[in-house]
Amino acid sequence: MSSQAVLVIDGELYGFNSMRTGNNSPDSATNALQGVMDKCGMKLEDIHYVVGTGYGRVNVPFAHKAITEIACHARGANYMGGNGVRTILDMGGQDCKAIHCDEKGKVTNFLMNDKCAAGTGRGMEVISDLMQIPIAELGPRSFDVDVEPDAVSSVCVVFAKSEALGLLKAGYTKNKVIAAYCQAMAERVVSLLERINVEEGFFITGGIAKNPGVVKRIEKLLGIKAMETKIDSQIAGALGAALFGYTLMSKKAAAA
Amino acid sequence: MIANYGYKDGSGEYYISIDTDKCIGCTAERACLTACPKQMFEIITDDYDDEVAWIKKPNCRTLAYDCADCKPSGGYSSLPCIAACTPGAIKHSW
Ligand code: SF4
């Protein structure tokens, strides 16, 4: 599991820290926050407002408010991709979220699937372990095949794992199995996206945004190219939380 | 906002959609809260500070089972939640 902390000053991204933390304890949040402040040469006391988000949002010490990851991802994607962002796909470690938002980054339609690991980072880790191939190599290797295979028929990671083993025994190369698995993941998330009306202005957040094996297959299925950003896609939720914090703090100051 | 609560797994797609814009000025006196025999609905303050209905977290992962008794196979011709919500905010995907 990873934790992210983002520092926003005057409504603009100033610095961020993304680190593997193991669990959702209050220490994870504090360490991530301390990390970004150290990087920016500032102290915790310099912070005016903290918003917690994600699975650990109620575990963020000294947070003034907790906001769901749905609203925060939309707000973060709106900052990263601009006000043309309409459809957001977040393939996080534990869940998969499909979000539709307006030009201000306000959510207009969303769904989340956290029951099944298909379409999540956890699903990718399972295949990485099984193939004994680092996660960062899965995407590029999935294109190194003679013929694009059909998707593995099961999207449930438990069954997909035994199906993958069966394919290896049947003579598939590792790359071909990875390609079949990436295709299955892409088909799964596209079926979720279809429930929320996919529109141009398509933005992907979360760790899997960095996996071209899944991203390019999703783009092909949707017929839409994902928007590009220079900012690390993994901080979208934390960035959105920080931007909400800035707005809330400004409102509070104006009312005082 | 359309909020979809539920999941998709190997057995199918089970989502209850709530049009929260209709909940804001609910003209049914929050009838969903009492109509659902499983008491799955709850009024919350959402991220935009609106008071709207949602489906309680634990039910979001077990909808297919929770709602089975109310579906036609359970003898119902219309779902209690949908019938009670006269603003028409609730939809089921299955
Ligand atoms: S779901 Fe229907 S009955 Fe329940 S609060 Fe919303 S509008 Fe009212």
Ligand code: SF4
């Ligand atoms: S179908 Fe029945 S159990 Fe399911 S939400 Fe509606 S009233 Fe509740």
